[in-house]
Amino acid sequence: MNLTLKVWRQKNAKAKGALETYKLNDVSEHSSFLEMLDMLNEQLINEGNEPVAFDHDCREGICGMCSLYINGEAHGPDRAVTTCQLHMRMFKDGDTIYIEPWRAKALPVIKDLIVDRSALERIQHAGGYISVNTSGNTQDANAIPIRKSDADKAMDAASCIGCGACVATCKNSSAMLFVAAKVSQFSYLPQGQVERKERVLNMVHQMDKEGFGNCTNTGACEVECPKGISLEFIARMNREYFGASIVAEN
Amino acid sequence: MSKLDSKIPEGPLKDKWTNYKDHIDVVNPANKRNIDVIVVGTGLAGGSAAASLAEMGYNVKAFCYQDSPRRAHSIAAQGGINAAKNYQNDGDSVYRLFYDTVKGGDYRAREANVYRLAEVSANIIDQCVAQGVPFARDYGGLLDNRSFGGVLVSRTFYAKGQTGQQLLLGAYSAMNRQIAKGKIAMHNRHEMLDLVIVDGKARGIIARNMITGEIERHSAHAVVIASGGYGNVFYLSTNAMGSNASAAWKIHKKGAYFANACYTQIHPTCIPRSGEHQSKLTLMSESLRNDGRIWVPKKLEDVKAIREKKIKPVQIAEQDRDYYLERRYPAYGNLVPRDVASRAAKERCDAGYGVNATGEAVFLDFATAIERYGKEKAMVSGIENPSKEKITELGEAVIEAKYGNLFQMYEKIVNENPYKTPMMIYPAVHYAMGGIWVDYNLMTTIPGCYAAGEANFSDHGANRLGASALMQGLADGYFVLPYTIGAYLAKEIRTGKIPTNTPEFDAAEKGVREQLEKLINNKGKKSVDYFHKKLGKVMWDNVGMSRNAAGLKKAMDEIAQIREEFWKDVFVPGEMNELNPELEKATRVADFLEFGEFFAVDALHRNESCGGHFREESVEMDGEQEGEAKRDDVNFRYVAAWEYTGNPREAILHKEELTFNDIELKQRSYK
Numbered sequence: 001m002n003l004t005l006k007v008w009r010q011k012n013a014k015a016k017g018a019l020e021t022y023k024l025n026d027v028s029e030h031s032s033f034l035e036m037l038d039m040l041n042e043q044l045i046n047e048g049n050e051p052v053a054f055d056h057d058c059r060e061g062i063c064g065m066c067s068l069y070i071n072g073e074a075h076g077p078d079r080a081v082t083t084c085q086l087h088m089r090m091f092k093d094g095d096t097i098y099i100e101p102w103r104a105k106a107l108p109v110i111k112d113l114i115v116d117r118s119a120l121e122r123i124q125h126a127g128g129y130i131s132v133n134t135s136g137n138t139q140d141a142n143a144i145p146i147r148k149s150d151a152d153k154a155m156d157a158a159s160c161i162g163c164g165a166c167v168a169t170c171k172n173s174s175a176m177l178f179v180a181a182k183v184s185q186f187s188y189l190p191q192g193q194v195e196r197k198e199r200v201l202n203m204v205h206q207m208d209k210e211g212f213g214n215c216t217n218t219g220a221c222e223v224e225c226p227k228g229i230s231l232e233f234i235a236r237m238n239r240e241y242f243g244a245s246i247v248a249e250n
Numbered sequence: 251m252s253k254l255d256s257k258i259p260e261g262p263l264k265d266k267w268t269n270y271k272d273h274i275d276v277v278n279p280a281n282k283r284n285i286d287v288i289v290v291g292t293g294l295a296g297g298s299a300a301a302s303l304a305e306m307g308y309n310v311k312a313f314c315y316q317d318s319p320r321r322a323h324s325i326a327a328q329g330g331i332n333a334a335k336n337y338q339n340d341g342d343s344v345y346r347l348f349y350d351t352v353k354g355g356d357y358r359a360r361e362a363n364v365y366r367l368a369e370v371s372a373n374i375i376d377q378c379v380a381q382g383v384p385f386a387r388d389y390g391g392l393l394d395n396r397s398f399g400g401v402l403v404s405r406t407f408y409a410k411g412q413t414g415q416q417l418l419l420g421a422y423s424a425m426n427r428q429i430a431k432g433k434i435a436m437h438n439r440h441e442m443l444d445l446v447i448v449d450g451k452a453r454g455i456i457a458r459n460m461i462t463g464e465i466e467r468h469s470a471h472a473v474v475i476a477s478g479g480y481g482n483v484f485y486l487s488t489n490a491m492g493s494n495a496s497a498a499w500k501i502h503k504k505g506a507y508f509a510n511a512c513y514t515q516i517h518p519t520c521i522p523r524s525g526e527h528q529s530k531l532t533l534m535s536e537s538l539r540n541d542g543r544i545w546v547p548k549k550l551e552d553v554k555a556i557r558e559k560k561i562k563p564v565q566i567a568e569q570d571r572d573y574y575l576e577r578r579y580p581a582y583g584n585l586v587p588r589d590v591a592s593r594a595a596k597e598r599c600d601a602g603y604g605v606n607a608t609g610e611a612v613f614l615d616f617a618t619a620i621e622r623y624g625k626e627k628a629m630v631s632g633i634e635n636p637s638k639e640k641i642t643e644l645g646e647a648v649i650e651a652k653y654g655n656l657f658q659m660y661e662k663i664v665n666e667n668p669y670k671t672p673m674m675i676y677p678a679v680h681y682a683m684g685g686i687w688v689d690y691n692l693m694t695t696i697p698g699c700y701a702a703g704e705a706n707f708s709d710h711g712a713n714r715l716g717a718s719a720l721m722q723g724l725a726d727g728y729f730v731l732p733y734t735i736g737a738y739l740a741k742e743i744r745t746g747k748i749p750t751n752t753p754e755f756d757a758a759e760k761g762v763r764e765q766l767e768k769l770i771n772n773k774g775k776k777s778v779d780y781f782h783k784k785l786g787k788v789m790w791d792n793v794g795m796s797r798n799a800a801g802l803k804k805a806m807d808e809i810a811q812i813r814e815e816f817w818k819d820v821f822v823p824g825e826m827n828e829l830n831p832e833l834e835k836a837t838r839v840a841d842f843l844e845f846g847e848f849f850a851v852d853a854l855h856r857n858e859s860c861g862g863h864f865r866e867e868s869v870e871m872d873g874e875q876e877g878e879a880k881r882d883d884v885n886f887r888y889v890a891a892w893e894y895t896g897n898p899r900e901a902i903l904h905k906e907e908l909t910f911n912d913i914e915l916k917q918r919s920y921k
Contacts, residue, residue: 012828030665031527038529038779045777045832050823053831055317057490059530061659062415063321078662085662110461111829118438121318125430129423132380134302134728136370141379142337145391154384155409158416162320191382 001027001093005040007052008100010109013116017109019098033076033086034059034066037099053112059084061226064161067168068113069100074165074224082163082226102168106175106211117164119210120178126206127199128182130191144190154188157181159227166221166229172213177221179207180237181229187240197244204241254507254891254906257689258362263912267366270690271733275740282307285739286470286748288455290442290497292319292425294418294720295703296476298727301424304433306732308739311468312425313437313457315492315834320422323478323490324723327414328535328656330396330406331720333371338395342403344368349913350401351718354587355683355711356861356881357915358513360889360908362690363708370729371721375407377728381420385409398716399536400587406717411535411655417720421727440466441834442497443762445473445504445699448754452501452699456755456762460834463827465762467755469748471739472698474731475501476723479682479704481514483842483849484794485786487679488520488533494838495845498686498705506694507891507904509707510684511845512853512863515714516795517680518591521663522611531678532663534614534656536716539584541619541649542673544595545573546603546612556605563605563613563672574598582920589713589862589879590920592677596795599676606674615672620645677795681719683710683862684852687891687906691734692726695891698738702726707889712861766826769836774819778835781816785809785839785846793850798866802854806847806899813843848898852890855903858882874921883915 002025010017024043027036034056041051057065066083070076076086091097101109106119132138146154160181167175183200186192192199215234222231259270277285285308289300292314300312300319314322334347347368352359375393379385385407386394395404409416428434439460446454446469454469480495481487502508519534547553548570555561575594576583586594595612598604605611624645628636636644646669650657657668664674686694686701688708693700703723710718792805816839824830859868859879868880887908892901 028525028527030524032529032663035527035529039527042777042779045821045823048821048823051832053829057316057321057492058323058326059491060326060532062326062412063316063323063490064318065316065321080658081662085659087662087665089665114829117317121436121438124423124426129427130380130382131427132377132424133305134298134377134424134732136373136377136729138373138376138380141335141375141385142392146387147391148387148389151384151387151391154382155386155416158384158419159410159412161415162318185384186382189382189384191380 001029001088001091003027003091004096006096006098007113009052009112012111013108027088029087029089031088032059032084033070033088034084036088053114055114056084061085062161064163067102067115067163067165069102069168071098074102074169075226080226080228082161102164104167104173104212106173107164107167115164119212120162120164120175122210123175123179123203123206124182127195127202130186131195132191146190150188154185157185157188157229157233160229161227163226165224165226167212169220169224170213171218171220172216174215174221175207175212176215176234176237177225177229177231179203180233183237183240184233187236196240197247200237200240200244254687254904255689256360256906257691258360259690263361263365266362267369274733275737277736277740277743279307281743283309284746285309285742286311287472287474287735288468288470289313289474289476290455291322291476291478291703291705293322293324293476293478293703294414294421294723295705295727296474297322297418297421297425298724299474299476299702299731300434301421301428302728302732303735304428310428310434311437311470312434313440313442315439315441315460317438319425319436319438320419322418323493324418324720325415326488326490327720328411328533329398329537330408330413330717331374331417331724332398332405332715332717333375333407333721334368334405335372335375337393338404340403342405346403347371347405351709351715352711352913353916353918354400354713354715356713356918357711357883357887357910358510358860358908359709359711361910361912366730367709367722367725370725373729374721374724378417378420381423383409383416383420396537397540399539399585400715414720417724421724443500443837444758445501445696446755446758447504447696448748448752451697453748454750454755456758461829463825463830465759467750467759469750471742471745471748472700472735474700474702475686475705476702476727477705479685480845481679481682483785483846484679484789485782486523486528486531486790488517488531491530494841496838496841498701499841499845501686501694501696501699503894505696505894506699506701507687507893508685508848509687509889509891510712510852511849512856513683513712513861514679515588515681515683515862516592516677518588518595518677519614519675520678521660522606522674522676523608532659533678533680534660534673534675536588538614538653538656539591541652542584542614542616543573543618544575544584544591544612544614545571546598546605548572550602553603553605557607564617572598572603579920586920587713588716589864592795593864595677610676611674612676613672614675616649616668617672620649620669623648681714683707683712683714687889691737692731693734693738700731700735702731712863765837765840766833769820769822769833769840770826772817772820772822774821776819776821778820778822778832778839781812781820782835782839782842784812785843788812789846789849793853796864796866797853799854802850805850806854809843809847809850810899813847816840816843844898848892848901851899851901852892855890856886858886860886875917875919881917
């Protein structure tokens with residue numbers, strides 16, 4: 001298929017960016033979206049131009065490195081996929097495709113389609129862990145049975161890949177789904193109880209400090225999340241937060 | 251020829267690690283605060299090592315090329331992690347895990363290391379549960395297990411099809427706790443470009459900040475390389491796009507011996523290539539072979555019709571199908587080890603029976619399992635005389651519960667429904683058993699430089715069993731290295747801070763800058779990918795699943811030629827002092843172009859077939875095993891550790907003889 005691409009080009013964080021137009025021909029419908037961008041870059045390099053910078057790594061939908069706002073949708077038109085899993089059969093010959101980086105104040109552009117997600121890192125530093133040392137003599141893994149339904153819920157929450165699609169797609173640029181996933185995972189597990197209150201307070205505090213917006217229950221994040229993380233976890237985090245705010249010792 | 255000292259402790263196998271650990275030097279907490287350790291790579295091995303070392307009190311500087319440690323490629327591991335817990339009461343034990351691992355590795359691993367791995371395996375599960383890793387559980391709330399290839403017990407712990415992700419997020423969370431405390435200085439989007447050696451000891455690295463392009467000097471009292479495997483030398487593999495051999499190759503060039511490069515795992519069940527645009531290959535978990543039957547048509551005219559899409563695979567009658575694994579290996583059938591399954595697929599495809607347009611695909615068919623599960627389910631549910639449709643519906647639901655995410659992944663990529671038509675699969679490069687040579691302490695031949703996880707050679711011999719990579723990565727990082735590194739660092743307590751304004755750092759930085767400048771200023775005509783693809787093709791055709799002397803020699807010459815052409819004609823756009831993905835790729839491919847030739851040297855020298863290394867010259871000529879791989883224990887029962895001399899082709903071989911005191915050497919048979 002032959003395509004017209006409108007790609008966001010921006011030299012660096014300080015430069016002013018713009019959409020550039022490229023023609024790309026003979027794209028196979030079996031190639032992935034990122035393989036299509038590889039083709040574009042090969043074409044640009046062969047013409048002596050600078051290729052488009054974009055984040056990617058595992059190319060099997062799990063590392064969370066790839067991003068891209070494609071025709072106004074995080075990770076493009078397909079559902080429950082990352083951009084690397086999006087295939088060109090979702091598009092038609094002659095299509096014009098708009099490709100932009102994540103847009104959020106807390107996730108500034110570094111270059112072209114690459115954004116800085118270190119704000120998400122700092123939220124994890126604020127409490128995304130259980131304080132246990134590596135010792136080799138923690139208690140036996142089966143010492144505390146965990147209800148299967150709780151373990152399964154924890155797993156559903158834990159499957160977040162930290163790509164930032166929820167932030168990018170939210171009209172408020174809220175990171176609530178991302179934070180709620182980690183808070184919820186630990187809240188379902190007995191090992192997470194000791195620090196449960198401090199964790200939610202600290203992570204939410206850091207989230208606010210980073211400049212992410214608030215949640216107004218639009219639900220766009222859930223729709224665009226490549227791992228289908230449920231909005232229910234945001235509700236759960238809100239309960240955790242209110243509970244912790246009322247009874248917190250400090 | 252220097253003698254390699256593996257520093258295996260004396261005493262009976264069972265007591266080695268315990269006794270050694272009891273007597274190892276310990277650094278007191280006040281002194282740990284004055285000692286710096288660099289960790290390169292933040293996958294399961296690097297992440298767990300960084301977190302543990304920081305908890306112990308060392309100052310850790312960790313590096314990864316991704317924008318977060320959470321994205322290292324350990325995250326893509328699907329199936330599970332082995333541990334000798336014996337929760338299923340099926341007779342598992344430390345010894346049995348040890349035995350399975352040595353046998354699965356075709357008797358080319360070091361006994362003492364493997365035994366230690368099996369010993370600490372149970373601790374890993376305890377540790378991960380304590381960290382909040384949501385392993386699968388049964389209705390009683392206890393941990394669930396599944397089976398994997400090559401073993402007779404259920405010892406694999408899992409978290410859906412995302413075990414690697416959950417374990418990595420566990421290690422990542424442990425790192426985050428230390429980052430918050432300031433005990434780990436995390437350097438994301440940084441790439442190590444050289445090792446700095448001062449007075450014979452590893453004392454730091456030169457790294458490039460991938461956002462600003464700045465070249466940075468980082469010093470430490472010890473350097474841990476946990477940078478993963480080298481599968482991307484084949485261009486197409488199941489590795490991440492950024493996975494590379496550069497850190498390992500750089501330390502090799504600075505004096506670390508590189509061992510057993512030819513032991514590379516080609517995984518039998520990957521989604522086949524669909525065309526020239528292909529950038530990577532996607533694995534389908536080994537667990538699928540529990541229920542899937544592998545076949546190709548018996549008749550070439552059926553193959554042709556399928557390729558031309560004139561008939562559908564389901565239309566081929568049962569008697570016209572060749573279930574070649576069940577035919578050749580009646581005892582193990584579809585569950586033969588990975589190396590055997592891969593070669594068998596290649597044999598059929600080479601004979602012209604490949605079932606897709608490229609001729610490189612076989613079927614993995616779930617129809618039998620769907621029918622079996624459907625009937626079972628109907629009986630359990632009390633449905634009398636169920637219709638064929640009902641059986642299929644019930645059976646598909648069972649398969650979906652077991653493998654749903656894999657089937658969905660397959661459908662997204664291939665655009666075919668694997669419940670209704672068999673999957674197409676083909677082998678792909680997956681895991682590197684070979685790697686940097688290390689002693690029992692995981693120290694390389696450079697004092698103070700360690701290698702952990704896939705980056706080292708130590709535990710899997712010539713073939714790794716499923717669900718053992720995660721086990722080794724975490725064992726090295728959580729439970730081995732944090733102890734063994736003390737033996738070295740205890741002697742460093744009086745050293746003081748390592749300065750970076752020394753001639754050694756100057757020289758290393760100069761070398762790095764010169765290489766980067768050369769690449770940028772080369773202004774050739776061809777892209778980095780052009781050369782990488784070309785290298786990959788030579789590797790796959792001659793150094794792939796089946797190797798012979800003539801092909802290997804040809805590959806060495808061709809790779810040397812491609813390397814020469816690369817330095818003449820590569821075009822790297824952009825500048826050094828900015829974010830420049832092409833420059834990053836160029837440095838990695840430059841190293842692959844040396845490493846690939848060295849790989850072929852190792853494969854050529856090992857004139858035996860063992861595990862993932864198959865030499866056409868070394869096959870059984872008669873009897874029941876005719877045509878199968880033939881190991882040569884008389885001449886090749888050693889680790890081949892190579893010393894760099896300036897030319898990959900002229901590496902000097904050092905042998906570490908392997909002794910097996912607690913296990914009997916046997917030829918593997920799966921007939």
